[in-house]
Amino acid sequence: LAVALALAAAVALAAWRRRRPRPVREVLFFPSPPSCTESLLAEAAEPGAAVRPCPCPLPRGDCSLSRLLRLLLSARRSLDICLFAFCSPQLGRAVQLLHRRGVRVRVVTDAQYMGLRGSQIGLLRHVGIQVRHDQEDGYMHHKFAIVDRKMLITGSLNWTTQAIQNNRENVLVVEDAEYVEPFLDEFERIWEEYNPTNYRYF
Numbered sequence: 595l596a597v598a599l600a601l602a603a604a605v606a607l608a609a610w611r612r613r614r615p616r617p618v619r620e621v622l623f624f625p626s627p628p629s630c631t632e633s634l635l636a637e638a639a640e641p642g643a644a645v646r647p648c649p650c651p652l653p654r655g656d657c658s659l660s661r662l663l664r665l666l667l668s669a670r671r672s673l674d675i676c677l678f679a680f681c682s683p684q685l686g687r688a689v690q691l692l693h694r695r696g697v698r699v700r701v702v703t704d705a706q707y708m709g710l711r712g713s714q715i716g717l718l719r720h721v722g723i724q725v726r727h728d729q730e731d732g733y734m735h736h737k738f739a740i741v742d743r744k745m746l747i748t749g750s751l752n753w754t755t756q757a758i759q760n761n762r763e764n765v766l767v768v769e770d771a772e773y774v775e776p777f778l779d780e781f782e783r784i785w786e787e788y789n790p791t792n793y794r795y796f
Contacts, residue, residue, distance in 0.1 A: 617769035618665070618745055624763035626658035631684050634660055638667045638691050658765070659758055662747070663688050665767055669697045669741045674781045676702040676736040679710070681754040686714035693723050701725045702784050704734040712755075726788035734784075738777055746774045 632648035666673065666688050673692055680686070680703060693699045701718060705727040708715040719725050728734040738748035749765035751757050768774070786792075 618767055619769070620661070620665075620767040622658040622661055622749075622765040622767070624658050624751060624757065624765070625759050625761060628652055628759060629657045629660060630654050631660055631663055634663055634667075635684065635687050635691065638688065659684065662765065665741065665745070665747060666739070667692065668745075671742050672698045672700075672740075673742075674700050674702075674740045674778075674785075676734075676738050676781055676784065677753055678704050678733060678735050678737060679707045679752040679754050679757075680714045680718075681710070681712040681752075681756075682714070682758060683755075685753045686717060689714075689718060689723070690721055693718075693721060699723045700781075700785060702734065702736070702781065702788060703727050705729065706733070714753075726785060726790070728788060729793050736780075736784075738781075740774060740777055740781065743778060744771070744774060745769045746777050748777065 630648050630650050630652040632650065633645045633654070636645045637643075663684060666685070669692050673689065675689070680701070689699055689701075699718075701715070701723060703715055703725060707713070708725075708727055715725055737750065737752060738746065740746055745767065746769075747765060747767050749763065751761075751763040751765050757763055
């Protein structure tokens with residue numbers, strides 16, 4: 595009887611492990627070739643709706659940008675973003691879609707770069723997304739995002755068209771609490787430090 599119970603437990607454990615989704619571990623390299631992401635963003639905006647073909651001449655298919663978009667759009671509860679520069683229209687649209695879906699989005703960025711031409715920061719603020727920035731001489735140079743407090747996206751990539759299409763960049767994606775938690779702690783520390791009520795004006 596004991597042997598039969600142990601065997602049944604082992605079979606049940608193996609079945610549970612097969613059903614459990616494997617933690618995300620992915621590496622993305624850039625530059626990513628120009629590609630059409632319209633259908634991906636349209637599907638995220640209206641899940642299940644018929645997506646009209648995009649008339650643009652850009653190729654369709656999987657690439658580092660589309661994979662990054664899918665990872666971001668997988669957020670269900672929260673998205674915390676800490677970026678030096680954020681100018682990519684596609685990534686900006688994805689973040690706005692998440693906000694409209696009810697995902698809590700918070701953005702930390704660099705004060706000197708958020709006002710550059712093409713920056714998405716003003717558009718994010720306009721739709722009601724919380725944004726905070728530094729008030730110091732050094733750059734807020736971090737480049738990471740945390741999806742649902744469990745998936746870390748980090749690397750050399752600034753979220754700009756220049757970086758995505760032209761630069762040699764890397765992005766590491768992991769679902770591992772040992773790595774996610776220090777980044778969560780850092781985000782919360784910076785978020786509180788950059789609270790406008792703590793600013794000093796001279």
